[in-house]
Amino acid sequence: MEARPQPTTPGWRLRAYSIIFESDTPAGRAFDIILLWAILLSVLAVMLESVQRINAVYGPILRAVEWVFTVIFLIEYVARLVVVRRPLTYALSLLGIVDFLSVVPTLISLALAGSQYLLVIRTLRLLRVFRIFKLGQFVGEGEFIVRALKASRFKIMVFLTAVLTLVIIIGTLMYVVEGGQNGFTSIPQSIYWAIVTLTTVGYGDISPVTVLGRTLASILMILGYAIIAVPTGIVSAQMAAPSGTSPTYKQVICHVCQATDHKPEAEYCWRCGEKL
Amino acid sequence: MEARPQPTTPGWRLRAYSIIFESDTPAGRAFDIILLWAILLSVLAVMLESVQRINAVYGPILRAVEWVFTVIFLIEYVARLVVVRRPLTYALSLLGIVDFLSVVPTLISLALAGSQYLLVIRTLRLLRVFRIFKLGQFVGEGEFIVRALKASRFKIMVFLTAVLTLVIIIGTLMYVVEGGQNGFTSIPQSIYWAIVTLTTVGYGDISPVTVLGRTLASILMILGYAIIAVPTGIVSAQMAAPSGTSPTYKQVICHVCQATDHKPEAEYCWRCGEKL
Amino acid sequence: MEARPQPTTPGWRLRAYSIIFESDTPAGRAFDIILLWAILLSVLAVMLESVQRINAVYGPILRAVEWVFTVIFLIEYVARLVVVRRPLTYALSLLGIVDFLSVVPTLISLALAGSQYLLVIRTLRLLRVFRIFKLGQFVGEGEFIVRALKASRFKIMVFLTAVLTLVIIIGTLMYVVEGGQNGFTSIPQSIYWAIVTLTTVGYGDISPVTVLGRTLASILMILGYAIIAVPTGIVSAQMAAPSGTSPTYKQVICHVCQATDHKPEAEYCWRCGEKL
């Protein structure tokens, strides 16, 4: 790829760069795949450590493994800083921060003990997995998906707003209907239930009992069942669209009755007949 | 926007209008965003008030907050009435009514106590959230979604009718099969279960036990799993369609055997050979 | 509509026909809507009758209502037979049978008592609801959906076969893995669980406990979550397709290695190089 034609850069750095940052050379691909496995194994170690039975037996080994990987990733991180032309730009990019955070926690864990807090840090370490995407994107498909989602991000935001509104209102209604009982002990609780229901997850830890409540729930379920068509439709249409661009509409509101959804060529408000 | 070129209207009202009702000017956008936050906070206050632990401690503060917001929204409502050229048209428009209802309840809550009833009123106040849409629509995407749904509303209605029929019949069958036991105590109950199942929510508060019941349930689940494709397909096709128009068919029924689904160019009934 | 230009038919029958069977005349539409309400009410009566608390009080009234509606539908059925030119063809058409079955049960219920059996008959009466479709189809959209589903029925069948196979195999595996415990008491039971899981219904009445079982379940869930894309894609593509026709492929199998999926223009098997 004609990505860096700087005569200034020495050859070894270009080579190192293409190995560490790219994966269209055999060496580069090998590097990425090894890294991928290292990430997965280190994450696996963290997971297993959380299982008490396993931790009781292999605890020390697992912690040792963590340290080995931490060192490996530390070296890798330094290498990236050396190879890239503008280390700061890289260090402040998302990937740079992720790379950094995937090393720090273990180091910190030396200073302060306190398992509970340590656990929180461990979760960050899982962010390493995100680097898998760099492989995925080279296939170019990941990028395709991301582009489609980006292109329809406004539609999706509007959709989510609508869903949240629906969930808040029905949640509150249910709190009133079920009279604060059967698990509907507060509005937030009821909203949680509404989300569980609308998304068709349906744990069953909270479920309506009264007739009115079940009727309301049924409506919510059918809504959730039908509404799913909206995000699906958005993304499908986006991906089927030849160009990546999505249709947007200049929007006119009647300054009298606030009516929207006028035809582009409309001269007068369709509701109150006012001149637009 | 060239939405109202009335030389008659005084400048200040036009300016106030563009701030309060529109959001394509910096001032207008700021106004809408502040309003949005006010709505969210006031809704949050209502929610928290419903949580007993919180209400016990911060009850008075929360009620105070509610009052502050009520006053703010009252002023806002009056301002809208003043600014708009035709107050009545606005007051009777959906947004006008929502604006009104978002103020009234707190006022009423002075006259009559009775928490239970109060709660019902509170839910109405949540309708404020709907105003968020006014922001969303400016992006023009909300409008796009609404148009797509409008265009396919008949298809969706037909789909929902089919789903309801299916749910009623299978619900009744389950009531018979499970012999009014295992939670299937009545046909409405069984229909509630059928909805919970078809929409793939699956609380598990009611679930079949008999072999025949589980077989029937399995069929219903697979149906629900496959049927979801219909609304999705409808909306996807609608959104992918270049023009917003959806295909509709003039429908001919054979006046002898009631057969439908004839080809547009059909001369004779495909079932009984009768001339159409 | 130019549906029956038989000079032979007397005018009154044509008029009656257009009222009873069609709904593009005001009278016809009114007839259908009234009929629709009658059906809904009669179904409602059956449902309420199944609720013990209600039945205890209003039982007699509900049974009376049922009888009134039965008589009404009986008259309607006879009217249809009289008006249609070929009564037999109508009587043997799906709608004719449904109309018939929606009357008979109540009559039979006189002869033989035995609530349990009666209930089974009642369910048939619900089939009346299907007549709603006749209204729906006039919008022409119902027909559109049905056509899309018909066009992709083979694809859907193949999909369902794949799903059933998957469910049977994973169900059996789970039975082995969970060692016939935790509700996985037999292969059919486990298959029932697999369906509940794959369709993302997830009652929770049966759920895996062993580590291997939960791993297998996770795979099944993600499969079910991704597989839903197939029917959806099929129907979406079908509905988006300009013509109602779906692409089908003449299929060649290599008679040596049984390889399929050859390009239409392929001369040799892509796997074993054999002449096709």
Place this chain on the structure above:
Amino acid sequence: MEARPQPTTPGWRLRAYSIIFESDTPAGRAFDIILLWAILLSVLAVMLESVQRINAVYGPILRAVEWVFTVIFLIEYVARLVVVRRPLTYALSLLGIVDFLSVVPTLISLALAGSQYLLVIRTLRLLRVFRIFKLGQFVGEGEFIVRALKASRFKIMVFLTAVLTLVIIIGTLMYVVEGGQNGFTSIPQSIYWAIVTLTTVGYGDISPVTVLGRTLASILMILGYAIIAVPTGIVSAQMAAPSGTSPTYKQVICHVCQATDHKPEAEYCWRCGEKL
């Protein structure tokens, strides 16, 4: 079909071949359909045998049935080997192996007893059902679906990677948030819960209790509810695409800030302004 014009092959083998391997002749179709039923019945026998109540009574009969079918399939397998021109190629093809595995287990079951182990083998026997596809593919639609899935396999892989990452991170977070209680006893457990939730299965065997946990769960649910749009969109777009080819993009990464998603015609990095 003009699939093998070898004058060398004797007529009887061609005829036998077209009966056993193809289904476009009446005889061939009959053979396949009979085989299909045989497979289903034999699978049914295995299933019923696992039900204790049935096994107690009909155990011997069922085992006899299994033996009959095993012999039938053994004969069929030998016939296939004889008829095909290159037996080895067939024997090593997927279908060949499946055919083989569907016979062996019962034979082995003679040598070594031990029900537990036997059961594992039985599951393999279910693979026979896969042969149903051979019928399905002749319709050509199965092939269409498979092709669409193949074409979008990279997109689906990227999607699954994203889902797994999400599930691992949120699962770990939940383990931290719920403090290893309420069923969230370890990170793997919590990941299992995350999968159950993201896929909207929602057993309810594990469900969050803390406020923070339920908030996190709600986010995960809404994500899972919206994310489903991605695989659906991918497959829909793929199936709607006139040619079977899917768009892929040559991918450029800024060698300074690692920014991706550059326009194809981009000359400079959109984030750090570096020349690409």
